[in-house]
Amino acid sequence: MSGRPHHPQVDDLLVYIDPRFSWTGYLIAAGTVLSIGLTLSEPSASSGLDWSARFIFWLAHVFCALFFFEFAQISLGRLSVFGRLPPLLLVSAVGGVGALLFSVFSLLALDRIPFLVGNPVEVEPVSMAGLFDELRNSGAASILFWVLLNSPRLIIIARQKAGDEIKDTRPPASLAPAPAAETGSSEASDALLDLLSRLPRRIGTDIVAVSAELHYLRVYCRYGEALILMSYGRAVEALGVIPGQVIHRSHWVALAHVLTVENDGGRVICRMVTGLRLPVSRTHRASLRAALAARNRERALQTVEELGNRPSSDVRG
Numbered sequence: 001m002s003g004r005p006h007h008p009q010v011d012d013l014l015v016y017i018d019p020r021f022s023w024t025g026y027l028i029a030a031g032t033v034l035s036i037g038l039t040l041s042e043p044s045a046s047s048g049l050d051w052s053a054r055f056i057f058w059l060a061h062v063f064c065a066l067f068f069f070e071f072a073q074i075s076l077g078r079l080s081v082f083g084r085l086p087p088l089l090l091v092s093a094v095g096g097v098g099a100l101l102f103s104v105f106s107l108l109a110l111d112r113i114p115f116l117v118g119n120p121v122e123v124e125p126v127s128m129a130g131l132f133d134e135l136r137n138s139g140a141a142s143i144l145f146w147v148l149l150n151s152p153r154l155i156i157i158a159r160q161k162a163g164d165e166i167k168d169t170r171p172p173a174s175l176a177p178a179p180a181a182e183t184g185s186s187e188a189s190d191a192l193l194d195l196l197s198r199l200p201r202r203i204g205t206d207i208v209a210v211s212a213e214l215h216y217l218r219v220y221c222r223y224g225e226a227l228i229l230m231s232y233g234r235a236v237e238a239l240g241v242i243p244g245q246v247i248h249r250s251h252w253v254a255l256a257h258v259l260t261v262e263n264d265g266g267r268v269i270c271r272m273v274t275g276l277r278l279p280v281s282r283t284h285r286a287s288l289r290a291a292l293a294a295r296n297r298e299r300a301l302q303t304v305e306e307l308g309n310r311p312s313s314d315v316r317g
Helices: 008-017 023-041 051-077 088-106 129-167 179-183 184-199 231-242 282-309 312-316
Strands: 208-215 216-221 226-228 244-248 251-253 258-264 267-272 277-280
Touching: 023 051, 023 129, 051 088, 051 129, 088 129, 088 226, 129 226, 184 231, 208 231, 216 231, 231 244, 231 251, 244 277, 244 282, 251 267, 251 277, 258 282, 277 282
Parallel strands: none
Antiparallel strands: 208 216, 208 251, 216 226, 244 251, 258 267, 267 277
């Protein structure tokens, strides 16, 4: 046996900040690298500051910009008018909104914080002219940076759909909502259809679980998984017409596909029929167990009803 101690919380944190698997980790890594690059290149905006002050200056600007871009991406992605835009167009539109928000914040607050005493930074006046200057100086570059930052995942999404057109020989999967959706509202059904239409045909539309990666969504189905550009909140609302349960701030599961709920050290893990394992937060453990108990009771009643409807000869046989 390995002598390495098992720390579930530390393991979760490492996965959360790993740029190879986590969008959050990817943003942290990209923002840090860009901040170092700007510090070393010494653009005019930070002229007159020493090395450490330049690094703090650019670190603050880059990560504040990333915050506003991510805020705009999640907020606009919840609106159906924006959520239905093609991924590249949506990311570009968000880049414009994010650049505007960051410019306002930079003009009103960020550029007025003294990063190091004795090293004042020249700031634009608080006026419409000052805002236009902020946008002129950094707006286009900020939008381009956000689009380039998203480009690896946009390429993955495009390749998923392209793979359908080139390789998929299966008959088209039905995009009709599950039977439970028939009693839901028309708006909820439309939202679910929008989600299903983003999935590559090769994985089907029988959703097992969804996981948030900030403004991206990882969708797990019976035949595979896919990455789509959709907010977690909007996806959970759409999936409300299917019996399911939020088990974590970043995970939703379809109750029909939950196999077991297991203890793993200090964590509780929800294991799905596909083998997928997802963590269950403390706040959702009781509700998940209650939902599974109700599901099991319903299945037992259905089994009894089916046996009661069968001819007696079939039952004896």
